[in-house]
Amino acid sequence: MSFSVSLRDVTLKYGDTEALSDVGLTLEAGKIYGLLGRNGAGKTSLLSLLAAFRKPSNGEVLVDGRPVWENIDVVSRVALVREGGDFDDSETVLATLETGSLRPDWDGDYALKLAERFELPLRKKVRDLSRGKRSVLGAVCGLAARAELAMFDEVHLGMDAPTRDAFYKELLAEYIDRPHTVILSTHLINEVANYLEEVVIVDKGRILRHEDVEAFQNMGATLTGPADVVDTAAAGLNVLAEQRLGGTKSVTVASALDPQTRERVVEAGVEIGPVGLQDLFIHLTNPDRTGA
Amino acid sequence: MADTTLANRRHTLGFALGGGALKYFSGWIAAVVVLASALPPIIAQYRSIDISAWYIAANSGKIFTAIVSGIFLYTLLAGMIAQGVTRRELAVSLGWFGLLWSAALGALAIAMFLGEHALYSAFDWSQTLQGDGGETRLDSVGAALEFSARYPLVYLLYFTGGAIIGAAAYRSDWGWLVLVPVVPVVLALDGALMRTEVWGPGWASAVTGAANGLGTWQAVAVVLVAVAAGAWIVRGILLGTQIRAKQA
Numbered sequence: 103m104s105f106s107v108s109l110r111d112v113t114l115k116y117g118d119t120e121a122l123s124d125v126g127l128t129l130e131a132g133k134i135y136g137l138l139g140r141n142g143a144g145k146t147s148l149l150s151l152l153a154a155f156r157k158p159s160n161g162e163v164l165v166d167g168r169p170v171w172e173n174i175d176v177v178s179r180v181a182l183v184r185e186g187g188d189f190d191d192s193e194t195v196l197a198t199l200e201t202g203s204l205r206p207d208w209d210g211d212y213a214l215k216l217a218e219r220f221e222l223p224l225r226k227k228v229r230d231l232s233r234g235k236r237s238v239l240g241a242v243c244g245l246a247a248r249a250e251l252a253m254f255d256e257v258h259l260g261m262d263a264p265t266r267d268a269f270y271k272e273l274l275a276e277y278i279d280r281p282h283t284v285i286l287s288t289h290l291i292n293e294v295a296n297y298l299e300e301v302v303i304v305d306k307g308r309i310l311r312h313e314d315v316e317a318f319q320n321m322g323a324t325l326t327g328p329a330d331v332v333d334t335a336a337a338g339l340n341v342l343a344e345q346r347l348g349g350t351k352s353v354t355v356a357s358a359l360d361p362q363t364r365e366r367v368v369e370a371g372v373e374i375g376p377v378g379l380q381d382l383f384i385h386l387t388n389p390d391r392t393g394a
Numbered sequence: 395m396a397d398t399t400l401a402n403r404r405h406t407l408g409f410a411l412g413g414g415a416l417k418y419f420s421g422w423i424a425a426v427v428v429l430a431s432a433l434p435p436i437i438a439q440y441r442s443i444d445i446s447a448w449y450i451a452a453n454s455g456k457i458f459t460a461i462v463s464g465i466f467l468y469t470l471l472a473g474m475i476a477q478g479v480t481r482r483e484l485a486v487s488l489g490w491f492g493l494l495w496s497a498a499l500g501a502l503a504i505a506m507f508l509g510e511h512a513l514y515s516a517f518d519w520s521q522t523l524q525g526d527g528g529e530t531r532l533d534s535v536g537a538a539l540e541f542s543a544r545y546p547l548v549y550l551l552y553f554t555g556g557a558i559i560g561a562a563a564y565r566s567d568w569g570w571l572v573l574v575p576v577v578p579v580v581l582a583l584d585g586a587l588m589r590t591e592v593w594g595p596g597w598a599s600a601v602t603g604a605a606n607g608l609g610t611w612q613a614v615a616v617v618l619v620a621v622a623a624g625a626w627i628v629r630g631i632l633l634g635t636q637i638r639a640k641q642a
Contacts, residue, residue, distance in 0.1 A: 146639065155475060155637035172633070174400055178478040184640055188476035190469060204407065204477045206400055247478075 187240030233260030322377030408490025464560030500546025
């Protein structure tokens, strides 16, 4: 039993500022979603609503078809791990893991197994953990919660590359073993792209796009081949990124290629590949806009 | 935790919080007990003993209790919601926490007042409660028991006051301003219940001494009503509280 998600005309305000504006979003149960957006786009706000951390200023937030706010049956099976986790810093790692037993489906043995695998020092106070280990503790809590809706908000921050890789693999293994709904919010788009089934892009408090990964990848293409041939093939197309190595060039374009164009460029010796999710994300969220 | 089925976890959590807090501060509490017990015999080597040392320790426990409830609530709120606990459950848990904490500290206060009375009687010292310009002598076991029996309730009063401040401070940046009504009310009810002198400077005595005319049982009733109202206020604040964004 994994949880679906539905937001209907949801607005969330912080004072006079609208973090989310009239958001409508439906996520089917039992899939892995990527939640992408630039800084301040509204990703964390959206996740906070799904975990009943916050209440919408307007609209309705349903998880498993039920209102999530103060709904014990729902929130006890929803896990949101925020960057750095929500821990009592004066507690030990072990005591923090034991707090998870408040959840009906908490798997303490799994938590300890993960703690050993990720080399978490059980007797150490949370406040004494490095940033990376703190992130790992959050990830372990999120996984061992065995939640029907598990959300990881920038949980990878501070983790080194091997740890991130191990976390994604563990997440996938857990998902295959026990299908549930997962939402990964991250800026490391290329790292998680292979794990995602659908992608939601949030921009300026609104849902910009919500498609399956294949649909995103078909919104553009990567053309690789002899530089002059690639330049000819890409002429007139919206070029997102270019790379050149010797006489070989790779160009990412934001336009889907029609069958005739595809045939023509393939015959000219150009390889066509899917567009990188990150390149497309940058394109869709306006590369001319800068900001932290 | 023993029973964490969804129907019962609010109760289990409350006792776990209370037990955990008592365990966490057990060293501090033990230090105060040792200090309050050891000082009179040491001071008696140099001068006569005519005030209750435990009275000072027990009174410091009131402020300590308010701080514990406020800080615990402020610190644990986000973590509890992140563990899938509802705000209603947290309010109930906090109630059990307050009752357990106040009962435990109150029982300790009673035991220490009676123990101190036995010690002072053995050495013919005077177990006197010394306030701002007023003195009450506990000249019998009954008097010591009658006075100290109020501590569980007065600790619960301070716990409730601390919880209101902690919840309001979390909910809003300006929430700490709730100190303005809460502190005088708690001090006034404390004064009425404990029959101690009016707290604070003269200009504040109109508020902090407002309930001093009440009889003992009237004061008990008013404090019980205030605790119940305070608990309702804490619940109300919690129910509308949004978890704050994390700071970078």
